[in-house]
Amino acid sequence: MNVIQFYIDNFNYQDALKIYNQLTADCLTKDLLNKGESHFNKIKLLSELEKLKEKQVYLDLSSLNQSSFEQKHPNNAFLEDVKELDEKWKQLYKEASFLQQKLLNYSETERMAAAFIILDYFDEIHDIWDDLKTFENTGALPRRDKKSFEMTDLQSLLRRRNTLRTYLSKAKKGRLSKENIAEWEEEIRQIEKLIS
Known part of the structure; x- marks a missing residue:
């Protein structure tokens, strides 16, 4: 299971905020969300976590399983x-x-x-x-x-x-x-x- 998805499914504002602060460098949004839990901030945090979850596809590329890749594309020069x-x-x-x-x-x-x-x-x-x-x-x-x-x-x-x-x-x-x-x-x- 995707870590970010876990925090979305089991949403707790403080826990979700901690993971968001670790995964992003967006100071403006961090400052806004760190001001405390409100209806707007809760929606914003969930939205930002969804965006990070989508971007994680790119982050996970670094962990490509080389053996399975080589099975799909043997002798790949790239x-x-x-x-x-x-x-x-x-x-x-x-x-x-x-x-x-x-x-x-x-x-x-x-x-x-x-x-x-x-x-x-x-x-x-x-x-x-x-x-x-x-x-x-x-x-x-x-x-x-x-x-x-x-x-x-x-x-x-x-x-x-x-x-x-x-x-x-x-x-x-x-x-x-x-x-x-x-x-x-x-x-x-x-x-x-x-x-x-």
Whole structure:
């Protein structure tokens, strides 16, 4: 049985809150839920636990049973790449979580730059999770060349385009360094060519 499902089925606000606090880095929601049990907080906590339960599919990918995988896909050449991707998303997640915990200690400009870095990390993490899910289902990894933007996932492209637009806006207002503006504009043009 899924651990999170156990806490949902046997709901006790304090116990569920403890597991939620251990599994997430979302400070805003944690602060809200830690203020005490109320009707709204109970519904919110159950909702957040459901979201975590759905995400746990990705977290469980690291515990793929190698022998059963090898039975499904013998002599798979992607196994080392999968291990590398698994380690990569975990490292990115740790870095993003660390940055998120430090946000309150930064000045407004530093906080904004760190927030954008966190968004980039999570964009990359979601791409890796998509690749791992594809691997789990098909036994092959999709080819992604980030330099030429050969991403097939429209949602990833739109998310990246929106992130870049935000960067441009902040840089033009002086909140981010202007040195990357040309690079970001070119990346947006390439993404828009792929979308159209």
